[in-house]
């Protein structure tokens with residue numbers, strides 16, 4: 001399948017998912033209280049930017065955005081000896 | 085198309101599910117030991133669970149023409165209790181000769197804690213000592229990337245465990261290449277809420293290829309769909325993938341991984 005054929009197939013799904021996201025964010029905004037300062041909202045905005053970009057591997061980038069950081073020195077932090 | 089579900093928790097499923105899976109073409113399945121939804125209070129709770137996995141489930145599956153295999157361990161969630169974990173580790177060898185036991189699993193990390201890492205390493209050492217393959221659970225959501233890399237670090241410490249005898253499960257877009265590049269098998273779990281959808285799994289197959297890659301439903305007691313593998317077959321067909329490629333993912337690959345244990349003697353139904 002070429003790009004246009006895939007777009008033909010995916011367009012309505014993409015449209016409906018974008019509307020779901022917009023409506024969820026509207027619901028949060030309409031509600032009492034303020035979620036804007038919650039760090040998850042910053043992640044959501046950043047993820048939307050990634051999705052709207054032309055970067056390759058956007059799914060992987062969004063996954064990494066929502067991931068805790070990996071520290072190479074975790075074993076010494078945990079005081080675990082290498083068990084080779 | 086007949087297929088193998090390499091990761092499904094049938095102790096949590098009904099007999100109707102066995103019937104449905106059989107009708108959909110499932111000819112074999114493997115069930116890793118996992119968290120029951122509550123912490124078991126004693127080692128005897130695990131002994132009973134291992135009897136269920138090695139005697140009860142194979143008999144239920146056989147009623148529907150499905151071969152049932154399993155993996156034994158104490159899962160990462162209960163591994164926070166290191167003393168209980170060590171008692172379970174001592175119990176496991178009693179069951180390793182059961183005809184449907186394929187190895188040690190699903191061991192892994194959950195919240196990536198120190199205790200989980202200690203118990204993970206001790207399981208790996210048990211697997212090496214008893215020449216058992218290993219099936220590994222990786223954490224979900226924000227813990228997955230970090231936990232997967234920690235697991236790969238620990239596996240790298242154990243050269244005696246050949247990479248081709250290890251399957252790292254629940255890989256997604258951001259972990260699949262790390263696992264495959266390190267020489268391990270990888271499993272993608274199709275799950276309605278927190279994990280991978282059939283479309284994303286097919287995207288991953290298209291991006292990284294089909295070598296050493298499997299898919300499973302991980303059907304359990306939570307929101308999950310035991311028929312997720314047929315959903316993937318349907319999605320691959322919809323995109324025009326060749327039957328040969330689909331078969332590699334849902335039958336040939338899990339069979340090749342499992343056959344490293346001589347006890348996995350499943351005949352190809354086409355050659356029976």
Ligand SMILES: [Zn+2]
Pocket residue numbers: 091093116118190221302
């Ligand atoms: Zn599982």
